[in-house]
Amino acid sequence: MSVTIRPAEPDDVPILVRFVHELAAYEREPESCRLTEAQLDAALFGPSPAVFATVARVGGEVAGVAIWFLTYSTWTGVHGIHLEDLYVSPDHRRHGVARALLADLARTCVDRGYERLEWAVLDWNTPALDFYATLSSTPQDGWTTHRVDGDALQALAG
């Protein structure tokens, strides 16, 4: 069956949140995911949204989702896209849904003059790494993301 891609609509929020929680479980951190439908609805459809979602449908069903936001590189001088979550429901895997979602984001980049499409991968996630290798993605080896949150964030804020 063919895959169709469209921007998420408010009615998609429940399945988006369910898929985000399923992805967190796959990533072995189900308890780290606290996303609620009210939060995601406000983030995607409130005033001046700074996060976006795309939905892949197969045979009338939502088969996969991409949740993303804009980056900015001071090396390229233009925006890019950071793909925060990419998820395909288990019964729709191996039918090109993930590739269709990524291709749609790549087209958005090209159409808008963005130069980078990026995402973070867990180093043990071999199936994902094998798939991303087919896209000629470049691992940013040598760079590590550092995070300040929780008590450290409060302490730094002073």
Added chain:
Amino acid sequence: MSVTIRPAEPDDVPILVRFVHELAAYEREPESCRLTEAQLDAALFGPSPAVFATVARVGGEVAGVAIWFLTYSTWTGVHGIHLEDLYVSPDHRRHGVARALLADLARTCVDRGYERLEWAVLDWNTPALDFYATLSSTPQDGWTTHRVDGDALQALAG
């Protein structure tokens, strides 16, 4: 001398761009940085900006800058800040300028209910890593950023 922090203004664009290029040289990739003043001015001060800059002044001079954008975590359900560039000019180092810029971003996070302040560090940049350790930042070991750009981006777009 005391450090004062304020949002960047259009008149700061030339020194922001100079500092970005100096940072790229420090990061051993001067040729990778193509940022122009026109690009940064449009990104910071055009309609609906999605990138922001903060300036630290010491004795009337711009001593350091932070360039940043918003992230969104589907685990926390709220926005965060990604610090794209943090730079202090050589003659103003070791006087708390970097810490003042980071503390200001941490306050922005706390004030707005954001839960994460993040940035990427080169693994060989020991002075930076030593400094970030004093902030109790957490390296996101086990995650690697993947990037599609150039020909691979065009190919994926189809």
